[in-house]
Amino acid sequence: MAEALRVGIAGLGTVGASVARVLRDKAAELTRQCGRDIVVTAVSARDPKRDRGVDLSAATWFEDSVKLAEKAEIDVFVELIGGDEGPARQSVKAALEAGRHVVTANKALLAKHGVALAEIAEKKGVLLNYEAAVAGGIPVIKTMREAMAGNAVTRVFGILNGTCNYILTRMEAEGISFDACLKDAQRLGYAEADPTFDIEGHDTAHKLSILTSLAFGTRIAANDIYMEGIANITQADIRAAADLGYRIKLLGVAQRTESGIEQRVHPTMVPTASVIAQVHGVTNAVAIETDILGELLLSGPGAGGNATASAVIGDIADIAKSRPGFQHAPVFGWPAKELKPYKKAGMRSHAGGYFIRLTVHDRTGVFAAIAKRMADNDISLESIVQQATSAETQEQKTVILVTHETTEAAVRKAVEGITKDGHLTDKPQVIRIERAE
Numbered sequence: 417m418a419e420a421l422r423v424g425i426a427g428l429g430t431v432g433a434s435v436a437r438v439l440r441d442k443a444a445e446l447t448r449q450c451g452r453d454i455v456v457t458a459v460s461a462r463d464p465k466r467d468r469g470v471d472l473s474a475a476t477w478f479e480d481s482v483k484l485a486e487k488a489e490i491d492v493f494v495e496l497i498g499g500d501e502g503p504a505r506q507s508v509k510a511a512l513e514a515g516r517h518v519v520t521a522n523k524a525l526l527a528k529h530g531v532a533l534a535e536i537a538e539k540k541g542v543l544l545n546y547e548a549a550v551a552g553g554i555p556v557i558k559t560m561r562e563a564m565a566g567n568a569v570t571r572v573f574g575i576l577n578g579t580c581n582y583i584l585t586r587m588e589a590e591g592i593s594f595d596a597c598l599k600d601a602q603r604l605g606y607a608e609a610d611p612t613f614d615i616e617g618h619d620t621a622h623k624l625s626i627l628t629s630l631a632f633g634t635r636i637a638a639n640d641i642y643m644e645g646i647a648n649i650t651q652a653d654i655r656a657a658a659d660l661g662y663r664i665k666l667l668g669v670a671q672r673t674e675s676g677i678e679q680r681v682h683p684t685m686v687p688t689a690s691v692i693a694q695v696h697g698v699t700n701a702v703a704i705e706t707d708i709l710g711e712l713l714l715s716g717p718g719a720g721g722n723a724t725a726s727a728v729i730g731d732i733a734d735i736a737k738s739r740p741g742f743q744h745a746p747v748f749g750w751p752a753k754e755l756k757p758y759k760k761a762g763m764r765s766h767a768g769g770y771f772i773r774l775t776v777h778d779r780t781g782v783f784a785a786i787a788k789r790m791a792d793n794d795i796s797l798e799s800i801v802q803q804a805t806s807a808e809t810q811e812q813k814t815v816i817l818v819t820h821e822t823t824e825a826a827v828r829k830a831v832e833g834i835t836k837d838g839h840l841t842d843k844p845q846v847i848r849i850e851r852a853e
């Protein structure tokens with residue numbers, strides 16, 4: 417049997433400790449599958465005394481993860497610290513430069529430095545595997561990088577943040593407000609004490625930037641993503657969506673268009689009958705649309721110790737099975753140096769259907785004025801519905817419009833015009849509609 421694969425793990429928190437436990441519990445299965453043992457020979461975390469729920473006394477303890485990456489007797493460095501700078505970045509770079517394979521679950525690091533790190537990995541002829549960085553346990557990286565050879569991707573989109581999907585699912589199922597759902601999610605441990613990163617869409621954007629690169633062979637452009645979070649989604653939106661045959665999801669979407677590539681993260685209406693609309697709670701999903709395959713949807717657990725460890729261990733097992741001299745798949749599908757610059761398609765040119773909810777003064781002529789603003793901007797309407805006066809006041813009405821395909825620029829202009837006309841009593845709500853099978 418080949419020599420054991422020696423693994424060093426930096427970071428023994430939710431994911432790191434799970435990886436160590438599963439490597440211990442599944443040692444015999446992994447040896448059979450990989451043709452060699454996988455042993456943890458070095459570890460690092462902040463607190464050497466903390467009980468990690470697994471005996472790591474046989475592994476050498478390193479106070480400094482960079483030292484572990486450089487000096488430990490390991491073949492693979494597994495980075496599970498987190499963060500886009502500091503010890504995570506330094507130790508991953510050090511491990512690659514020392515010619516060691518790297519496995520990481522760190523989307524923030526890859527979104528910011530992924531291409532530079534991939535260049536080092538490819539120069540050194542080592543693997544940089546990151547299956548757990550996007551959609552946790554769902555094997556989307558391997559699917560896109562290896563299983564879809566020859567396919568040209570036209571669009572990739574997904575539910576990439578479990579916290580947001582949990583909140584939207586409960587808002588719809590129980591009719592409760594965003595704030596109440598968020599508080600409950602925090603109490604149950606589904607949302608961080610500071611949830612900004614999740615609910616404003618940053619986490620989804622990081623993951624999307626990696627998928628975009630894999631889909632279109634472009635350099636990662638995490639700062640070029642249009643982003644809107646879910647904090648202003650109300651019960652009125654959710655109920656109106658349901659009446660119209662839609663469900664609201666926070667999607668990350670990357671799409672090739674005539675003017676470039678769109679990268680956008682925002683609340684989105686998807687048809688209730690579509691497969692992605694059935695993805696509830698903390699579950700994640702990624703849909704990949706290609707010229708040969710059509711639309712493929714992968715769904716499953718996007719976070720959590722064991723689910724994420726499953727992806728990390730799959731990456732480690734791939735390294736255990738790889739043979740010296742064998743040409744590895746490039747980190748982002750194409751050699752890092754050949755990744756094309758990202759050509760951004762401006763949001764104003766985005767084409768699609770729109771849901772617009774307006775709260776207006778209840779007076780004559782308002783309905784006609786709204787319809788005129790739409791017509792002036794060449795927006796054709798699929799429906800325009802005036803809803804019953806709200807319970808609180810007899811002086812305002814809700815108007816809900818659904819457009820046929822139009823552009824973002826036209827919708828923004830029309831809504832600006834309606835606002836200027838002075839008919840609105842509240843901020844207009846605009847939600848994009850996404851085509852989904």
Ligand SMILES: NC(=O)c1ccc[n+]([C@@H]2O[C@H](COP(=O)([O-])OP(=O)(O)OC[C@H]3O[C@@H](n4cnc5c(N)ncnc54)[C@H](OP(=O)(O)O)[C@@H]3O)[C@@H](O)[C@H]2O)c1
Nearest residue numbers: 427428429430431461462463496497498503521522719720
């Ligand atoms: N949790 C998930 O469900 C999930 C899902 C997908 C991806 N990820 C990614 O996986 C990574 C780890 O996440 P996590 O949830 O496991 O985080 P976590 O529970 O906060 O664990 C972080 C670990 O890093 C250690 N650490 C912090 N600073 C360090 C340093 N300077 N040197 C060495 N170790 C250090 C901590 O040590 P102490 O324990 O001693 O404090 C802790 O063990 C992140 O990149 C995250 O984005 C997580």
